[in-house]
Amino acid sequence: MQRGTFHEAINMGAIWKLPVIYVCENNQYQQWIPQSRMTKVTSVRDMAPSYGIPGESVDGQDVVAVSQVARDAIERAHTGQGPTLIECVTYRFHGHNLGDLHEYRDKEEVAYWVNELDPIQLLGTYLMERKQLSEDEDAAIQSAAVAEIRAAVAFAEASPFPADAEIVTDVFTAPDGAAR
Amino acid sequence: MRSVTFRDALNEALHEEMARDSSIFVIGEDVATHGGNLAVTKGMAEAFPDRIRETPNSEAAIVGVAVGAALAGMRPVAEIMYVDFVTCAMDEVVNQAAKMRYMTGGQASVPMVLRLPCGLSQYTAAQHS
Incomplete structure:
Protein backbone atom coordinates (compact mmCIF):
# COMPACT_ATOMS: atom_id res chain seq x y z
CA MET A 1 0.00 0.00 0.00
CA ASP A 118 -0.15 -20.26 13.75
CA PRO A 119 -3.37 -20.13 11.69
CA ILE A 120 -3.24 -23.84 10.83
CA GLN A 121 -2.91 -24.85 14.47
CA LEU A 122 -5.57 -22.37 15.56
CA LEU A 123 -8.02 -23.75 12.99
CA GLY A 124 -7.21 -27.32 14.05
CA THR A 125 -7.93 -26.46 17.68
CA TYR A 126 -11.14 -24.64 16.69
CA LEU A 127 -12.42 -27.65 14.75
CA MET A 128 -11.38 -30.19 17.40
CA GLU A 129 -13.11 -28.23 20.14
CA ARG A 130 -16.30 -28.49 18.09
CA LYS A 131 -15.78 -32.20 17.40
CA GLN A 132 -15.53 -31.49 13.67
CA LEU A 133 -12.01 -32.88 13.43
CA SER A 134 -10.31 -35.75 15.26
CA GLU A 135 -6.63 -35.82 16.16
CA ASP A 136 -6.13 -38.69 13.73
CA GLU A 137 -7.72 -36.72 10.88
CA ASP A 138 -5.61 -33.69 11.77
CA ALA A 139 -2.43 -35.80 11.72
CA ALA A 140 -3.42 -37.40 8.40
CA ILE A 141 -3.99 -33.98 6.77
CA GLN A 142 -0.64 -32.73 8.05
CA SER A 143 1.31 -35.77 6.87
CA ALA A 144 -0.39 -35.63 3.45
CA ALA A 145 0.62 -31.97 3.13
CA VAL A 146 4.21 -32.72 4.13
CA ALA A 147 4.35 -35.58 1.60
CA GLU A 148 3.01 -33.32 -1.17
CA ILE A 149 5.58 -30.62 -0.41
CA ARG A 150 8.45 -33.14 -0.27
CA ALA A 151 7.36 -34.61 -3.60
CA ALA A 152 7.25 -31.12 -5.16
CA VAL A 153 10.75 -30.31 -3.87
CA ALA A 154 12.06 -33.65 -5.14
CA PHE A 155 10.49 -33.00 -8.55
CA ALA A 156 12.06 -29.55 -8.72
CA GLU A 157 15.49 -30.82 -7.70
CA ALA A 158 15.33 -33.67 -10.20
CA SER A 159 14.27 -31.41 -13.08
CA PRO A 160 16.93 -30.25 -15.53
CA PHE A 161 17.84 -26.60 -15.93
CA PRO A 162 16.31 -24.95 -19.02
CA ALA A 163 18.34 -25.34 -22.21
CA ASP A 164 20.36 -22.30 -23.29
CA ALA A 165 18.16 -21.93 -26.38
CA GLU A 166 15.17 -21.06 -24.19
CA ILE A 167 16.60 -17.62 -23.53
CA VAL A 168 15.36 -16.50 -26.95
CA THR A 169 12.08 -18.40 -27.11
CA ASP A 170 8.68 -17.09 -26.03
CA VAL A 171 9.85 -13.51 -26.40
CA PHE A 172 7.75 -12.25 -29.30
CA THR A 173 4.48 -13.14 -30.94
CA ALA A 174 4.44 -12.40 -34.66
CA PRO A 175 1.41 -10.69 -36.26
CA ASP A 176 0.39 -14.06 -37.70
CA GLY A 177 0.14 -15.38 -34.15
CA ALA A 178 3.18 -17.60 -34.40
CA ALA A 179 5.43 -17.56 -31.38
CA ARG A 180 9.10 -16.72 -31.82
CA MET B 1 -4.20 7.43 -53.94
CA ARG B 2 -6.44 8.49 -51.07
CA SER B 3 -4.86 10.89 -48.63
CA VAL B 4 -5.90 11.05 -44.94
CA THR B 5 -4.45 12.52 -41.79
CA PHE B 6 -2.92 10.24 -39.15
CA ARG B 7 -5.83 11.18 -36.89
CA ASP B 8 -8.48 10.15 -39.39
CA ALA B 9 -6.62 6.98 -40.31
CA LEU B 10 -6.42 5.97 -36.63
CA ASN B 11 -10.09 6.81 -36.11
CA GLU B 12 -11.13 4.85 -39.17
CA ALA B 13 -9.00 1.83 -38.24
CA LEU B 14 -10.38 1.78 -34.71
CA HIS B 15 -13.95 2.00 -36.00
CA GLU B 16 -13.41 -0.83 -38.48
CA GLU B 17 -11.61 -3.12 -36.05
CA MET B 18 -14.05 -2.54 -33.19
CA ALA B 19 -16.98 -3.29 -35.49
CA ARG B 20 -15.21 -6.47 -36.59
CA ASP B 21 -14.02 -7.69 -33.16
CA SER B 22 -16.11 -7.22 -30.01
CA SER B 23 -13.15 -7.95 -27.74
CA ILE B 24 -11.50 -4.65 -28.67
CA PHE B 25 -11.95 -1.68 -26.35
CA VAL B 26 -10.21 1.66 -25.84
CA ILE B 27 -9.01 2.80 -22.43
CA GLY B 28 -7.32 6.06 -21.51
CA GLU B 29 -7.70 9.56 -20.13
CA ASP B 30 -10.47 11.66 -21.71
CA VAL B 31 -10.93 9.26 -24.63
CA ALA B 32 -14.72 9.64 -24.77
CA THR B 33 -15.44 13.27 -23.97
CA HIS B 34 -15.20 15.40 -27.13
CA GLY B 35 -13.71 12.42 -28.96
CA GLY B 36 -10.51 12.38 -26.98
CA ASN B 37 -7.75 14.89 -26.42
CA LEU B 38 -6.56 14.72 -30.04
CA ALA B 39 -9.95 13.68 -31.47
CA VAL B 40 -8.60 10.26 -32.45
CA THR B 41 -11.60 8.54 -30.85
CA LYS B 42 -14.15 11.04 -32.16
CA GLY B 43 -17.61 9.49 -32.56
CA MET B 44 -16.53 6.25 -30.98
CA ALA B 45 -18.23 6.69 -27.60
CA GLU B 46 -21.50 7.03 -29.52
CA ALA B 47 -20.79 4.07 -31.79
CA PHE B 48 -19.42 1.81 -29.02
CA PRO B 49 -20.80 3.18 -25.75
CA ASP B 50 -19.48 0.49 -23.42
CA ARG B 51 -16.13 0.10 -25.09
CA ILE B 52 -14.58 3.54 -24.77
CA ARG B 53 -13.42 3.64 -21.18
CA GLU B 54 -12.36 6.95 -19.66
CA THR B 55 -10.00 6.75 -16.72
CA PRO B 56 -8.59 8.88 -13.94
CA ASN B 57 -5.07 10.27 -14.44
CA SER B 58 -3.55 6.91 -13.56
CA GLU B 59 -1.10 5.83 -16.25
CA ALA B 60 0.20 2.77 -14.39
CA ALA B 61 -3.32 1.50 -13.81
CA ILE B 62 -4.33 2.18 -17.45
CA VAL B 63 -1.54 -0.05 -18.72
CA GLY B 64 -2.14 -2.50 -15.87
CA VAL B 65 -5.80 -2.84 -16.84
CA ALA B 66 -4.79 -3.40 -20.47
CA VAL B 67 -2.30 -6.12 -19.52
CA GLY B 68 -4.87 -7.90 -17.37
CA ALA B 69 -7.60 -7.60 -19.98
CA ALA B 70 -5.30 -8.90 -22.73
CA LEU B 71 -4.31 -11.87 -20.58
CA ALA B 72 -8.01 -12.58 -20.04
CA GLY B 73 -8.77 -12.64 -23.78
CA MET B 74 -9.68 -9.03 -24.58
CA ARG B 75 -7.91 -6.84 -27.13
CA PRO B 76 -7.32 -3.52 -25.38
CA VAL B 77 -6.12 -0.34 -27.05
CA ALA B 78 -4.63 1.67 -24.20
CA GLU B 79 -3.81 5.31 -24.70
CA ILE B 80 -1.40 7.42 -22.71
CA MET B 81 -2.34 10.99 -23.53
CA TYR B 82 1.24 12.08 -24.22
CA VAL B 83 4.23 9.81 -24.64
CA ASP B 84 6.02 11.70 -21.86
CA PHE B 85 3.69 10.11 -19.30
CA VAL B 86 4.40 6.49 -20.21
CA THR B 87 7.32 6.62 -17.79
CA CYS B 88 4.70 6.61 -15.01
CA ALA B 89 3.70 3.15 -16.23
CA MET B 90 7.10 1.63 -16.95
CA ASP B 91 6.69 -1.26 -14.52
CA GLU B 92 3.53 -2.33 -16.33
CA VAL B 93 5.11 -1.84 -19.76
CA VAL B 94 8.49 -3.43 -19.07
CA ASN B 95 7.95 -5.93 -16.27
CA GLN B 96 4.38 -6.99 -17.05
CA ALA B 97 3.40 -6.48 -20.72
CA ALA B 98 6.79 -7.20 -22.25
CA LYS B 99 7.92 -10.07 -20.02
CA MET B 100 4.69 -11.97 -19.41
CA ARG B 101 5.05 -14.21 -22.43
CA TYR B 102 8.61 -15.20 -21.56
CA MET B 103 7.90 -15.61 -17.85
CA THR B 104 5.08 -18.04 -18.55
CA GLY B 105 7.09 -20.10 -21.00
CA GLY B 106 4.81 -19.00 -23.84
CA GLN B 107 1.62 -20.06 -22.05
CA ALA B 108 0.31 -16.50 -21.79
CA SER B 109 0.31 -13.73 -24.34
CA VAL B 110 -0.44 -10.02 -23.98
CA PRO B 111 -2.08 -8.88 -27.24
CA MET B 112 -2.54 -5.19 -26.53
CA VAL B 113 -1.94 -1.94 -28.36
CA LEU B 114 -0.33 0.91 -26.46
CA ARG B 115 -0.82 4.29 -28.12
CA LEU B 116 1.68 6.97 -27.19
CA PRO B 117 1.03 10.16 -29.14
CA CYS B 118 4.00 12.46 -29.62
CA GLY B 119 5.09 15.19 -31.99
CA LEU B 120 1.76 16.97 -31.67
CA SER B 121 3.26 20.37 -32.26
CA GLN B 122 6.42 22.36 -31.69
CA TYR B 123 5.09 23.56 -28.34
CA THR B 124 5.16 20.27 -26.46
CA ALA B 125 8.32 20.33 -24.43
CA ALA B 126 10.00 17.78 -22.17
CA GLN B 127 6.99 17.35 -19.91
CA HIS B 128 4.24 17.70 -22.50
CA SER B 129 3.79 21.42 -22.22
Whole structure:
Protein backbone atom coordinates (compact mmCIF):
# COMPACT_ATOMS: atom_id res chain seq x y z
CA MET A 1 0.00 0.00 0.00
CA GLN A 2 3.04 2.22 -0.20
CA ARG A 3 3.10 2.03 -3.98
CA GLY A 4 1.04 4.21 -6.32
CA THR A 5 -0.60 1.35 -8.18
CA PHE A 6 -2.38 0.27 -4.98
CA HIS A 7 -4.17 3.61 -4.87
CA GLU A 8 -4.74 3.90 -8.62
CA ALA A 9 -6.32 0.45 -8.74
CA ILE A 10 -8.62 1.02 -5.77
CA ASN A 11 -9.75 4.38 -7.11
CA MET A 12 -10.59 2.82 -10.49
CA GLY A 13 -12.45 -0.07 -8.91
CA ALA A 14 -14.41 2.40 -6.78
CA ILE A 15 -15.51 4.76 -9.57
CA TRP A 16 -16.59 1.86 -11.78
CA LYS A 17 -18.14 -0.10 -8.88
CA LEU A 18 -16.24 -3.18 -9.98
CA PRO A 19 -16.90 -6.56 -8.35
CA VAL A 20 -13.40 -6.60 -6.87
CA ILE A 21 -12.11 -7.52 -3.45
CA TYR A 22 -8.76 -5.94 -2.67
CA VAL A 23 -6.97 -8.09 -0.12
CA CYS A 24 -3.91 -6.81 1.71
CA GLU A 25 -2.08 -9.70 3.36
CA ASN A 26 -0.26 -7.49 5.82
CA ASN A 27 2.72 -9.26 7.36
CA GLN A 28 3.76 -5.97 8.99
CA TYR A 29 7.23 -5.80 7.47
CA GLN A 30 8.90 -4.62 4.32
CA GLN A 31 12.02 -6.61 3.67
CA TRP A 32 13.49 -5.71 7.05
CA ILE A 33 11.65 -2.61 8.17
CA PRO A 34 8.41 -2.55 10.17
CA GLN A 35 5.37 -0.95 8.57
CA SER A 36 5.12 1.59 11.41
CA ARG A 37 8.33 3.30 10.31
CA MET A 38 7.22 3.79 6.73
CA THR A 39 3.45 4.32 6.91
CA LYS A 40 1.81 6.75 9.30
CA VAL A 41 -1.62 5.13 8.93
CA THR A 42 -1.71 2.16 11.29
CA SER A 43 -4.41 0.10 9.61
CA VAL A 44 -4.69 -0.38 5.86
CA ARG A 45 -8.45 -0.46 6.39
CA ASP A 46 -8.34 3.27 7.10
CA MET A 47 -7.21 3.94 3.53
CA ALA A 48 -10.49 2.62 2.08
CA PRO A 49 -12.70 5.64 2.96
CA SER A 50 -10.30 7.84 0.96
CA TYR A 51 -11.63 6.08 -2.13
CA GLY A 52 -15.26 5.90 -1.04
CA ILE A 53 -15.33 2.16 -0.42
CA PRO A 54 -15.68 0.12 2.79
CA GLY A 55 -12.59 -1.28 4.46
CA GLU A 56 -12.24 -4.11 6.94
CA SER A 57 -9.34 -5.23 9.07
CA VAL A 58 -9.40 -8.81 10.23
CA ASP A 59 -7.20 -11.16 12.22
CA GLY A 60 -5.41 -12.88 9.37
CA GLN A 61 -4.51 -15.85 11.59
CA ASP A 62 -8.19 -16.61 12.19
CA VAL A 63 -9.48 -18.56 9.19
CA VAL A 64 -13.11 -18.36 10.30
CA ALA A 65 -12.96 -14.59 10.84
CA VAL A 66 -11.35 -14.07 7.41
CA SER A 67 -14.05 -16.24 5.84
CA GLN A 68 -16.83 -14.16 7.42
CA VAL A 69 -15.36 -10.86 6.30
CA ALA A 70 -14.73 -12.26 2.81
CA ARG A 71 -18.32 -13.51 2.58
CA ASP A 72 -19.67 -10.00 3.19
CA ALA A 73 -17.31 -8.56 0.57
CA ILE A 74 -18.29 -11.23 -1.97
CA GLU A 75 -21.94 -10.42 -1.34
CA ARG A 76 -21.26 -6.75 -2.01
CA ALA A 77 -19.42 -7.60 -5.22
CA HIS A 78 -22.17 -9.93 -6.42
CA THR A 79 -24.92 -7.39 -5.77
CA GLY A 80 -23.31 -4.49 -7.62
CA GLN A 81 -22.20 -2.59 -4.53
CA GLY A 82 -18.59 -2.33 -5.68
CA PRO A 83 -15.24 -3.17 -4.17
CA THR A 84 -14.15 -3.81 -0.60
CA LEU A 85 -10.67 -3.47 0.86
CA ILE A 86 -9.77 -6.19 3.35
CA GLU A 87 -6.64 -6.11 5.46
CA CYS A 88 -5.66 -9.50 6.88
CA VAL A 89 -3.19 -8.82 9.67
CA THR A 90 -0.66 -11.62 9.66
CA TYR A 91 3.03 -12.26 10.22
CA ARG A 92 6.00 -13.53 8.29
CA PHE A 93 7.18 -16.66 10.07
CA HIS A 94 10.46 -16.89 8.19
CA GLY A 95 12.97 -14.40 6.82
CA HIS A 96 12.34 -12.31 3.75
CA ASN A 97 14.85 -14.40 1.85
CA LEU A 98 17.19 -17.35 2.27
CA GLY A 99 20.09 -16.22 4.41
CA ASP A 100 18.03 -13.57 6.20
CA LEU A 101 19.82 -13.11 9.54
CA HIS A 102 16.70 -11.99 11.43
CA GLU A 103 18.55 -9.18 13.15
CA TYR A 104 15.68 -6.75 12.76
CA ARG A 105 12.93 -8.59 14.64
CA ASP A 106 12.65 -9.29 18.32
CA LYS A 107 13.06 -13.04 18.95
CA GLU A 108 10.19 -13.06 21.44
CA GLU A 109 7.90 -11.38 18.91
CA VAL A 110 8.69 -14.04 16.30
CA ALA A 111 8.28 -16.87 18.82
CA TYR A 112 4.92 -15.50 19.96
CA TRP A 113 3.46 -15.42 16.47
CA VAL A 114 4.92 -18.77 15.43
CA ASN A 115 3.98 -20.64 18.61
CA GLU A 116 0.76 -18.95 19.65
CA LEU A 117 -0.76 -17.64 16.42
CA ASP A 118 -0.15 -20.26 13.75
CA PRO A 119 -3.37 -20.13 11.69
CA ILE A 120 -3.24 -23.84 10.83
CA GLN A 121 -2.91 -24.85 14.47
CA LEU A 122 -5.57 -22.37 15.56
CA LEU A 123 -8.02 -23.75 12.99
CA GLY A 124 -7.21 -27.32 14.05
CA THR A 125 -7.93 -26.46 17.68
CA TYR A 126 -11.14 -24.64 16.69
CA LEU A 127 -12.42 -27.65 14.75
CA MET A 128 -11.38 -30.19 17.40
CA GLU A 129 -13.11 -28.23 20.14
CA ARG A 130 -16.30 -28.49 18.09
CA LYS A 131 -15.78 -32.20 17.40
CA GLN A 132 -15.53 -31.49 13.67
CA LEU A 133 -12.01 -32.88 13.43
CA SER A 134 -10.31 -35.75 15.26
CA GLU A 135 -6.63 -35.82 16.16
CA ASP A 136 -6.13 -38.69 13.73
CA GLU A 137 -7.72 -36.72 10.88
CA ASP A 138 -5.61 -33.69 11.77
CA ALA A 139 -2.43 -35.80 11.72
CA ALA A 140 -3.42 -37.40 8.40
CA ILE A 141 -3.99 -33.98 6.77
CA GLN A 142 -0.64 -32.73 8.05
CA SER A 143 1.31 -35.77 6.87
CA ALA A 144 -0.39 -35.63 3.45
CA ALA A 145 0.62 -31.97 3.13
CA VAL A 146 4.21 -32.72 4.13
CA ALA A 147 4.35 -35.58 1.60
CA GLU A 148 3.01 -33.32 -1.17
CA ILE A 149 5.58 -30.62 -0.41
CA ARG A 150 8.45 -33.14 -0.27
CA ALA A 151 7.36 -34.61 -3.60
CA ALA A 152 7.25 -31.12 -5.16
CA VAL A 153 10.75 -30.31 -3.87
CA ALA A 154 12.06 -33.65 -5.14
CA PHE A 155 10.49 -33.00 -8.55
CA ALA A 156 12.06 -29.55 -8.72
CA GLU A 157 15.49 -30.82 -7.70
CA ALA A 158 15.33 -33.67 -10.20
CA SER A 159 14.27 -31.41 -13.08
CA PRO A 160 16.93 -30.25 -15.53
CA PHE A 161 17.84 -26.60 -15.93
CA PRO A 162 16.31 -24.95 -19.02
CA ALA A 163 18.34 -25.34 -22.21
CA ASP A 164 20.36 -22.30 -23.29
CA ALA A 165 18.16 -21.93 -26.38
CA GLU A 166 15.17 -21.06 -24.19
CA ILE A 167 16.60 -17.62 -23.53
CA VAL A 168 15.36 -16.50 -26.95
CA THR A 169 12.08 -18.40 -27.11
CA ASP A 170 8.68 -17.09 -26.03
CA VAL A 171 9.85 -13.51 -26.40
CA PHE A 172 7.75 -12.25 -29.30
CA THR A 173 4.48 -13.14 -30.94
CA ALA A 174 4.44 -12.40 -34.66
CA PRO A 175 1.41 -10.69 -36.26
CA ASP A 176 0.39 -14.06 -37.70
CA GLY A 177 0.14 -15.38 -34.15
CA ALA A 178 3.18 -17.60 -34.40
CA ALA A 179 5.43 -17.56 -31.38
CA ARG A 180 9.10 -16.72 -31.82
CA MET B 1 -4.20 7.43 -53.94
CA ARG B 2 -6.44 8.49 -51.07
CA SER B 3 -4.86 10.89 -48.63
CA VAL B 4 -5.90 11.05 -44.94
CA THR B 5 -4.45 12.52 -41.79
CA PHE B 6 -2.92 10.24 -39.15
CA ARG B 7 -5.83 11.18 -36.89
CA ASP B 8 -8.48 10.15 -39.39
CA ALA B 9 -6.62 6.98 -40.31
CA LEU B 10 -6.42 5.97 -36.63
CA ASN B 11 -10.09 6.81 -36.11
CA GLU B 12 -11.13 4.85 -39.17
CA ALA B 13 -9.00 1.83 -38.24
CA LEU B 14 -10.38 1.78 -34.71
CA HIS B 15 -13.95 2.00 -36.00
CA GLU B 16 -13.41 -0.83 -38.48
CA GLU B 17 -11.61 -3.12 -36.05
CA MET B 18 -14.05 -2.54 -33.19
CA ALA B 19 -16.98 -3.29 -35.49
CA ARG B 20 -15.21 -6.47 -36.59
CA ASP B 21 -14.02 -7.69 -33.16
CA SER B 22 -16.11 -7.22 -30.01
CA SER B 23 -13.15 -7.95 -27.74
CA ILE B 24 -11.50 -4.65 -28.67
CA PHE B 25 -11.95 -1.68 -26.35
CA VAL B 26 -10.21 1.66 -25.84
CA ILE B 27 -9.01 2.80 -22.43
CA GLY B 28 -7.32 6.06 -21.51
CA GLU B 29 -7.70 9.56 -20.13
CA ASP B 30 -10.47 11.66 -21.71
CA VAL B 31 -10.93 9.26 -24.63
CA ALA B 32 -14.72 9.64 -24.77
CA THR B 33 -15.44 13.27 -23.97
CA HIS B 34 -15.20 15.40 -27.13
CA GLY B 35 -13.71 12.42 -28.96
CA GLY B 36 -10.51 12.38 -26.98
CA ASN B 37 -7.75 14.89 -26.42
CA LEU B 38 -6.56 14.72 -30.04
CA ALA B 39 -9.95 13.68 -31.47
CA VAL B 40 -8.60 10.26 -32.45
CA THR B 41 -11.60 8.54 -30.85
CA LYS B 42 -14.15 11.04 -32.16
CA GLY B 43 -17.61 9.49 -32.56
CA MET B 44 -16.53 6.25 -30.98
CA ALA B 45 -18.23 6.69 -27.60
CA GLU B 46 -21.50 7.03 -29.52
CA ALA B 47 -20.79 4.07 -31.79
CA PHE B 48 -19.42 1.81 -29.02
CA PRO B 49 -20.80 3.18 -25.75
CA ASP B 50 -19.48 0.49 -23.42
CA ARG B 51 -16.13 0.10 -25.09
CA ILE B 52 -14.58 3.54 -24.77
CA ARG B 53 -13.42 3.64 -21.18
CA GLU B 54 -12.36 6.95 -19.66
CA THR B 55 -10.00 6.75 -16.72
CA PRO B 56 -8.59 8.88 -13.94
CA ASN B 57 -5.07 10.27 -14.44
CA SER B 58 -3.55 6.91 -13.56
CA GLU B 59 -1.10 5.83 -16.25
CA ALA B 60 0.20 2.77 -14.39
CA ALA B 61 -3.32 1.50 -13.81
CA ILE B 62 -4.33 2.18 -17.45
CA VAL B 63 -1.54 -0.05 -18.72
CA GLY B 64 -2.14 -2.50 -15.87
CA VAL B 65 -5.80 -2.84 -16.84
CA ALA B 66 -4.79 -3.40 -20.47
CA VAL B 67 -2.30 -6.12 -19.52
CA GLY B 68 -4.87 -7.90 -17.37
CA ALA B 69 -7.60 -7.60 -19.98
CA ALA B 70 -5.30 -8.90 -22.73
CA LEU B 71 -4.31 -11.87 -20.58
CA ALA B 72 -8.01 -12.58 -20.04
CA GLY B 73 -8.77 -12.64 -23.78
CA MET B 74 -9.68 -9.03 -24.58
CA ARG B 75 -7.91 -6.84 -27.13
CA PRO B 76 -7.32 -3.52 -25.38
CA VAL B 77 -6.12 -0.34 -27.05
CA ALA B 78 -4.63 1.67 -24.20
CA GLU B 79 -3.81 5.31 -24.70
CA ILE B 80 -1.40 7.42 -22.71
CA MET B 81 -2.34 10.99 -23.53
CA TYR B 82 1.24 12.08 -24.22
CA VAL B 83 4.23 9.81 -24.64
CA ASP B 84 6.02 11.70 -21.86
CA PHE B 85 3.69 10.11 -19.30
CA VAL B 86 4.40 6.49 -20.21
CA THR B 87 7.32 6.62 -17.79
CA CYS B 88 4.70 6.61 -15.01
CA ALA B 89 3.70 3.15 -16.23
CA MET B 90 7.10 1.63 -16.95
CA ASP B 91 6.69 -1.26 -14.52
CA GLU B 92 3.53 -2.33 -16.33
CA VAL B 93 5.11 -1.84 -19.76
CA VAL B 94 8.49 -3.43 -19.07
CA ASN B 95 7.95 -5.93 -16.27
CA GLN B 96 4.38 -6.99 -17.05
CA ALA B 97 3.40 -6.48 -20.72
CA ALA B 98 6.79 -7.20 -22.25
CA LYS B 99 7.92 -10.07 -20.02
CA MET B 100 4.69 -11.97 -19.41
CA ARG B 101 5.05 -14.21 -22.43
CA TYR B 102 8.61 -15.20 -21.56
CA MET B 103 7.90 -15.61 -17.85
CA THR B 104 5.08 -18.04 -18.55
CA GLY B 105 7.09 -20.10 -21.00
CA GLY B 106 4.81 -19.00 -23.84
CA GLN B 107 1.62 -20.06 -22.05
CA ALA B 108 0.31 -16.50 -21.79
CA SER B 109 0.31 -13.73 -24.34
CA VAL B 110 -0.44 -10.02 -23.98
CA PRO B 111 -2.08 -8.88 -27.24
CA MET B 112 -2.54 -5.19 -26.53
CA VAL B 113 -1.94 -1.94 -28.36
CA LEU B 114 -0.33 0.91 -26.46
CA ARG B 115 -0.82 4.29 -28.12
CA LEU B 116 1.68 6.97 -27.19
CA PRO B 117 1.03 10.16 -29.14
CA CYS B 118 4.00 12.46 -29.62
CA GLY B 119 5.09 15.19 -31.99
CA LEU B 120 1.76 16.97 -31.67
CA SER B 121 3.26 20.37 -32.26
CA GLN B 122 6.42 22.36 -31.69
CA TYR B 123 5.09 23.56 -28.34
CA THR B 124 5.16 20.27 -26.46
CA ALA B 125 8.32 20.33 -24.43
CA ALA B 126 10.00 17.78 -22.17
CA GLN B 127 6.99 17.35 -19.91
CA HIS B 128 4.24 17.70 -22.50
CA SER B 129 3.79 21.42 -22.22
